[in-house]
Amino acid sequence: xxxxxxxxxxxxxxxxxxxxxxxxxxxxxxxxxxxxxxxxxxxxxxxxxxxxxxxxxxxxxxxxxxxxxxxxxxxxxxxxxxxxxxxxxxxxxxxxxxxxxxxxxxxxxx
Amino acid sequence: xxxxxxxxxxxxxxxxxxxxxxxxxxxxxxxxxxxxxxxxxxxxxxxxxxxxxxxxxxxxxxxxxxxxxxxxxxxxxxxxxxxxxxxxxxxxxxxxxxxxxxxxxxxxxxxxxxxxxxxxxxxxxxxxxxxxxxxxxxxxxxxxxxxxxxxxxxxxxxxxxxxxxxxxxxxxxxxxxxxxxxxxxxxxxxxxxxxxxxxxxxxxxxxxxxxxxxxxxxxxxxxxxxxxxxxxxxxxxxxxxxxxxxxxxxxxxxxxxxxxxxxxxxxxxxxxxxxxxxxxxxxxxxxxxxxxxxxxxxxxxxxxxxxxxxxxxxxxxxxxxxxxxxxxxxxxxxxxxxx
Numbered sequence: 084x085x086x087x088x089x090x091x092x093x094x095x096x097x098x099x100x101x102x103x104x105x106x107x108x109x110x111x112x113x114x115x116x117x118x119x120x121x122x123x124x125x126x127x128x129x130x131x132x133x134x135x136x137x138x139x140x141x142x143x144x145x146x147x148x149x150x151x152x153x154x155x156x157x158x159x160x161x162x163x164x165x166x167x168x169x170x171x172x173x174x175x176x177x178x179x180x181x182x183x184x185x186x187x188x189x190x191x192x193x
Numbered sequence: 194x195x196x197x198x199x200x201x202x203x204x205x206x207x208x209x210x211x212x213x214x215x216x217x218x219x220x221x222x223x224x225x226x227x228x229x230x231x232x233x234x235x236x237x238x239x240x241x242x243x244x245x246x247x248x249x250x251x252x253x254x255x256x257x258x259x260x261x262x263x264x265x266x267x268x269x270x271x272x273x274x275x276x277x278x279x280x281x282x283x284x285x286x287x288x289x290x291x292x293x294x295x296x297x298x299x300x301x302x303x304x305x306x307x308x309x310x311x312x313x314x315x316x317x318x319x320x321x322x323x324x325x326x327x328x329x330x331x332x333x334x335x336x337x338x339x340x341x342x343x344x345x346x347x348x349x350x351x352x353x354x355x356x357x358x359x360x361x362x363x364x365x366x367x368x369x370x371x372x373x374x375x376x377x378x379x380x381x382x383x384x385x386x387x388x389x390x391x392x393x394x395x396x397x398x399x400x401x402x403x404x405x406x407x408x409x410x411x412x413x414x415x416x417x418x419x420x421x422x423x424x425x426x427x428x429x430x431x432x433x434x435x436x437x438x439x440x441x442x443x444x445x446x447x448x449x450x451x452x453x454x455x456x457x458x459x460x461x462x463x464x465x466x467x468x469x470x471x472x473x474x475x476x477x478x479x480x481x482x483x484x485x486x487x488x489x490x491x492x493x494x495x496x497x498x499x500x501x502x503x504x505x506x507x508x509x510x511x512x513x514x515x516x517x518x519x520x521x522x523x524x525x526x527x528x529x530x531x532x
Binding site: 114 | 284285286287288289395398399401402403449452453455456457458467468469470
């Protein structure tokens with residue numbers, strides 16, 4: 084998964100629901116230094132709640148390790164329904180947008 | 194005149210000398226050979242031969258191959274689950290090894306402080322800190338171990354022949370099992386596998402992804418509170434240690450590691466709790482002693498209420514009857530005065 088363009092991740096899930104697996108796996112796919120380069124909010128729902136779990140993402144044009152210097156917001160926000168997509172689908176969506184951003188970065192020659 | 198016989202030579206003499214004892218020895222040998230079999234010792238006559246076990250008692254035949262790592266992990270997790278009444282489940286998202294070691298260090302320091310505070314407060318020394326451990330688990334094996342512990346309760350222990358029982362046949366193996374091990378009841382047995390294969394535990398959805406457990410040897414809300422304030426502080430109830438009180442907790446490895454740990458739930462005395470339930474257990478004031486004191490106070494007040502209620506019925510009856518008696522007496526007096 085290309086995670087260097089992600090600037091903000093917020094997930095909501097109920098760990099006692101089997102459908103929360105996607106959101107949890109997505110959190111575990113982020114690199115070890117993710118907390119330094121992006122904002123991560125996790126909200127755990129109580130056990131009996133039926134609210135849907137989702138993964139919400141924000142992207143920046145420049146790679147996120149340079150976010151501290153000049154945060155250029157891409158403006159792209161994704162709200163992925165973790166229950167329907169599955170972890171493969173979520174990663175596919177993230178990679179699709181990240182590839183576009185990395186291509187733009189290459190073309191601008193930074 | 195008797196013919197003069199020359200004395201036998203020394204060699205012949207020696208042979209002659211040994212011959213006699215040789216003969217005697219041979220007789221003894223036959224005698225002992227016949228004596229061993231019938232004249233068994235008194236013990237053997239009364240107790241009978243102990244039946245022969247076909248395998249060492251520590252290695253009963255197993256359904257799953259015992260030489261695999263996963264079989265031994267299953268045994269280890271099952272014994273862990275049987276011995277720990279309080280267990281916290283954490284998701285760990287890519288912690289580095291230095292972050293793990295820093296977190297474990299801070300945890301053990303905080304728990305040792307709790308132990309010392311308990312001893313200082315006059316409670317007996319328990320040294321729970323040594324028994325509280327954080328370990329990463331293999332989720333699939335852990336879930337099947339959990340199912341075995343929760344759902345598989347073999348009611349009858351395997352029928353073992355008592356070797357001291359005279360009626361026990363000496364040819365029987367001990368304990369008595371079929372040769373294919375189909376009536377064994379240990380964790381790795383086929384019976385345990387069949388009893389739990391199609392069940393699912395309420396904790397099962399949690400057991401996916403990278404998971405670590407924190408296990409406590411007893412349910413101790415004090416230690417749980419200390420562990421929660423180190424691992425997932427939430428300000429009003431479980432405040433993070435201040436920089437002055439515990440500077441080590443504010444080290445970068447501890448901080449970054451702690452952000453990546455995610456408390457998911459807990460298993461307390463076989464019951465499953467979510468995050469709020471876990472915080473409730475950690476927030477029990479005064480620990481188990483406090484709970485017991487509350488319960489005793491409640492029962493006492495109930496008892497007093499019951500006695501009051503029961504007494505009041507008798508009292509009211511007494512007062513009614515007494516009032517009626519006084520009334521009748523007054524009436525009698527009045528009628529006597531009239532007459």
